[in-house]
Amino acid sequence: MSAQPNQKKEYKRVSRDEVAKHNKPDDLWIIVDSYVYDLSDFIDVHPGGEAVLQQPDIAGQDATETFFGLHNVAILQRPGTQKMIVGQIEGEESEVRYPQAGELSQVPYAEPTWLLPKYKSPYYNESHRRLQREMRTLVDKYVTPEAQVREADGKRPDPKLVQMFGKLGLNAMRLGPGKHLHGRKLFADIKPEEFDYFHEMIITQELTRCGYRGFMDGFNGGMVIGLPPILNFGSDDLKKEIVEPVLAGEKFISLAITEAFAGSDVMGLKTYAKKTEDGEHYIVNGTKKWITNGHFADYFTTAVRTDEGFGVILIPRALGVETRQLHTSYSTSAGTAFVMFNNIKVPSRYLVGVDGMGIPIVLSNFNHERWVMCCGVSRGSRAVCEVLFKWMMQRKVFGKPLSNQAVVRQKLGFLFAQNEACQAYLENITYQMNNMDYKDQAKHLAGQIALMKAWMTRVSHEVADNGVQIMGGRGLTKTGLGAPIEMYNRTYKFDAILGGTEEIMADLGVRQAIRAFPKDARL
Structure with missing residues (x-):
């Protein structure tokens, strides 16, 4: 800026x-x-x-x-x-606020209340506030300009920017708290032992503010979902080979689960890994579809069928993996790909965890993935509403400010309320994550996070729909004042599909509640 x-x-x-x-x-x-x-x-x-x-x-x-x-x-x-x-x-001064890198917006409801001087929150300490300040400046100066260019030309995010994030410790921080942070120097002088899910939430939400959905998935989105299975279940040798190059931004990884045959139905996947008679290799055949970062990934954390049931295998591109870029409703900078495994001979040492335990490994990452998506959905909706509020205050129709129209004020009022509710819901779940171990999160929060994701994507639908109605033709135009609305309307649906559809999420939430339903409860 x-x-x-x-x-x-x-x-x-x-x-x-x-x-x-x-x-x-x-x-x-x-x-x-x-x-x-x-x-x-x-x-x-x-x-x-x-x-x-x-x-x-x-x-x-x-x-x-x-x-x-x-x-x-x-x-x-x-x-x-x-x-x-x-x-x-002469005699006049500027009356317009020119945004500067790193500053907070002064527009009501443009920022979560914990960032406002007159509001208090029990969730955030000075380290969170310091991280937010430095993260916003970093995003405004480096990420947003890169996102604007890549959104236009569709090319992958500059690896040098990813490598800069690696040197700052941010790539590791995007994976949440854990042993992988021990001994690292983290961004904003955050101590590894104090890093929690609120820190991670801040990083995700500040990145989301740039507003370029395709770019944000391309900007190491594959790492966020593809590397945790290696960190949590990979052998020491596998972690030694893979983890540091990926966190440094020297290598790129993606998660390859979804197929044309099986989306939310993970059990229906058909990609098969046949173990050789000597047990030294797997021969992998099959395809994956809609794989984020797949077009430029060096490694694929791949869910496969095996003779033992299901497994997860890390497959290096160098072994002969082919990819074809898919054109979706957001920018090709995401590197969304169709991935082909044709008789790929993979050394057995690339097996992640135990053969036959693939489904638990796949499912183990879903809670964190969905929670990260909620962090982004919540902040993205808020950013769009800031655009709409500014528009309402400066646009004139029928000779009067648009803010004079009660119907427009009503639309914004409901959107403001829903954004505030989204953030409050997210902060509550995040606090619970900070106070539960991994096992308890799976038991008590899987349904909560699923319901939160399903509801938040419904809110984003309301934001997108009303955004176009308020902006009119500008909300359908890729350039000019309405560009953020057009882009949001074109891309908000990704979060309603990726990581599990709204229908699957709602069902998961209710099924988990049914399992916990007390047998003696009656009307």
Whole structure:
């Protein structure tokens, strides 16, 4: 993010009468937020055409209201735009807040309450707040600019950025608390022994703020779900070979479970691993589909059928794995792929855990994966509502601010309430995770997390639907003010499908409750 225009230099003071004289196509000035812009050389390339700038209420006039009805403040922060500034209106100062890297939003409901000065929370300490501050600055300076470029060109996230995260300890921190953090220097001077799920939640939510869903899955999303089975069940030799290169960003890993034959029905997968007679190798045949990061992964943590039932095998791409990129409704920067295993000969040492115990290994990671998705869904919905609130406050319709429309206020009111409820639900579950061991989490939280995910994705549906209704045609346009809404509307459904569909999640939550239902309970 660039600095506010008047933070860089003192501009010459100009009278409004002087600006009014510059109202011709070859000599065109306008005023936006007290700054005077010379558009004489820009008019020919103006994306909206010359006629817009030549209108009598714009050429030589104060176009602040018109500008913010069509554009966002980021355009004024671009170096090219700032070069057009020739002065500032005498006796006037800027009234617009120009966002700076790392700062909190001042818009009501744009931030979770624990970040606001007048609110208290029992969940967060100084280490959480320090992490949030430093993480936001890091994301604003490095992640968001990269995400914008990759969203446009569809290429994979820059490995150098992933490697930077590795050096900062953030790749390891994205996997939650655990032994893998011991002895590491972590970002924001967090001590490994104090790192908890709230720290991880903060990292995920700050990353989510960039708003580019495809990029965020591409930005090591495969590691978050593909590496834990190796950490938790892999042999010491396997961990020694794989873990550090992946955490350093030198190698990339993905989780390969879903098939065209079996999505949420994990038991229905058909990829088969036949053990050789000498027991030294597995011969793997089959395909996987919709594999996040699969197109550029070096390793595939793969669920397979075996003679013993089910197993998990880590399969290096170098053994002959082929991938084909899939084009989904979000950016190809995610590397979503169709993966083909054709007679791949995998050394038995790449077996994860025990042959025949594949399903427990696969299921063991689902709670954390779904919880991470909830962290992102909650923050993503909130970010969209901030855009909608800003739009409502600066847009005019029928000669009046959009905020005068009661129906729009009602829509936003319900969205605000649901966002607050999502965060409160998430914080409660996160607190329980911090106070339960792995076994108790599986017993008591699997259903809770499943229900939370199902409900949050329903909330995101409401946000997406109402977002388009409030923004109108802009909410369907990939550029301009409505771009965040269009992207959200195009990509929010991923979280309702990945990691288990809403229907499967709701059913899981109820089935777990049925198992815990007391036998003596009656109406």
